[in-house]
Amino acid sequence: MKDRTMPELNTNDATRREFLLSTGAVAAAATLNGSAVAMYSPTKIPQEQTEQEPPDSPDSPEPKKSNLTNQTIAEAEKLAGVEYTDEERTMILSDIEGDITRFKKRMEHKLPNSAAPAQVFDCRLPGMSFPKQKAFLRSLESVGSVPASDEDIAFSPVTSLSRWIQRGQLTSERLTRIYIDRLKKYGPGLECVITLTEELALKQAKHADREIAAGNYRGPLHGIPWGGKDLLDTKGIRTSWGANPYKDRVADSDAAVVRKLEEAGAVLVAKLTLGALAMGDHWFGGRTNNPFNPEQGSSGSSAGSAASTVAGLVGFSLGTETLGSIVSPCMRCGATGLRPTFGRTPRTGAMALCWSLDKIGAICRTVEDTILVLDAIKGADVGDPSAVDMPLNFNARAPLNGLRMGYDPEWFKPSEKARFAESRDIEINALKIAKSLDVKPVEIKMPDLPYGSLITILMAEAAAAFEELTLTDRDDELKRQGSDAWPNSFRQARFTPAIEYVQAERIRRQAMHAMAEQFENIDFILGPSFAGSMLLITNNTGHPSLTIRAGFRENGAPHGVTLIGNLFDEGTICRVGMEMEKKLGVWDTRPKLG
Secondary structure, three states: OOOOOOOOOOHHHHHHHHHHHHHOOOOOOOEEOOEEOOOOOOOOOOOOOOOOOOOOOOOOOOOOOOOOOHHHHHHHHHHHOOOOOHHHHHHHHHHHHHHHHHHHHHHOOOOOOOOOOOOOOOOOOOOOOOOOOOOEEOOOOOOOOOOOOHHHHHOOOHHHHHHHHHOOOOOHHHHHHHHHHHHHHHHHHHOOEEEEOHHHHHHHHHHHHHHHHOOOOOOOOOOOEEEEEOOEOEEOEEOOOOOHHHOOOEEOOOOHHHHHHHHOOOEEEEEEOOOOOOOOOEEOOEEOEEOOEEEEEOOOOOHHHHHHHHOOOOOEEEEEEOOOOOHHHHHHHOOEEEEOOOOOOOOOOEOOOOOOOOEEEEEEOOHHHHHHHHHHHOOOEOOEOOOOOOOOOEEOOOOOOOOEEEEOHHHHOOOOOHHHHHHHHHHHHHHHHHHOOOOEEEEOOOOOOOHHHHHHHHHHHHHHHOHHHHHOOHHHHOOOOOOOOHHHHHHHHOOOOHHHHHHHHHHHHHHHHHHHHHOOOOOEEEEEOOOOOHHHHHHHHOOOEEEEEEEEOOOOOEEEEEEEEOOOOHHHHHHHHHHHHHHHOOOOOOOOOO
């Protein structure tokens, strides 16, 4: 590389180098389909042992003539953002054919989507301490009597539905039939349902009623109908991942969270839409629509989960988030979404997009509903190396005084753009309400780091998760196309240098420390849902977030804000969110469904 100086190796360095060379432990550059990504390799790497004749055998085949030249390396340098000298390119050419051979050999080994990497991301920094015991107390508010109309029942939160079912005032079967009817009536217009699980749902509902009548009440989700994002495996029922190549895929076992909800007595009524392979709101059957404006997409990728919950088609739903897939559709549709701490919920049996970022969370109509669901699906699982057992502490009856609220004033400055002005007014009002809750406002400022580089982690892992689609050209079957769609992103990621992935992980570690420093002085953060780089930062650091509806623009579109909590402290943001929800007074506004 131009203007580069190399330090002389000392004796220990030379010894280490010789050892690495002798064991074949030195890794070189990444390439794809014969196109080399240039990286410097100062020494030749021994080829893998084969059963071919040794090179000096008279019967050995003539070596293949390489079609790679110095110009090939020079062109590849443009993709890697580096520049080498011609002498260095010649040195690279002496080794790089071996790299290509190894890469192609590795591509012959098919890796299932469920095969996780050996490296496991842990959002807990060394030295952090967390509560050892669980303390969980629901609210004591009166839920009144069961409404007379089916529609009023359908739009009731889980906090009310669960009390009515527990007391025998409402049966699970009746509630399940209400939601099945609504799914059939409104699901097609919203395009939010992939598979209606009517037979299973009625079977589970009747079983729940028998158990409850016999005094075997399992908890607040017993008998509550729910919908699952269709990337959660369900035994004998197709799980399509929203994508054409997998639309007929049927799993032979349940995802861990599906199993946990069944153990909690919940009733699965539908598999809900998602943008193909967890991007956006376009799936193989169409586009999922916003209940408040069916002419508009619901955003995604937890598209059907947000739309069906807001439309009163399910009691609650599960979504997943890698980078905004719970927050974004909840903002668009006006749902309440709890993205848990990374590792809080097991992802066994869920489609993997990015092993170090994927999270499964609740999408509901109210804040307390979300943490009731989280309590049921949390925990470790042998199939997910990232999932951990951590106490979930929540006290709906605890006062808020003494809590410290972090916020950046820059996030709430009035917008000069007319189309954002209404949204900013709603966000400013939410901040004003939060300040009125007897919490202490604390101004914060995130350090200036190259947070954009964190995107590299998602794109590289996603391309690895769906490599087979790229190599077999089946990525063209995905409905959504364009430069911002998965097929192109997967292809583009093949040219990301491995060094950039590692460097992005190092920036990620710096972001983790930056967030830890913030939480030394605060208990939660409030901001616009897409403030600064916080969505990108917190998804990479693993911090939980709660997105709540905060108001409506003049055109009737809902708009929300997001609270960010400390690691494994979803309870605090839910306590604050519940009080904000009451004062904002907009959670129960219903969409007009045609």
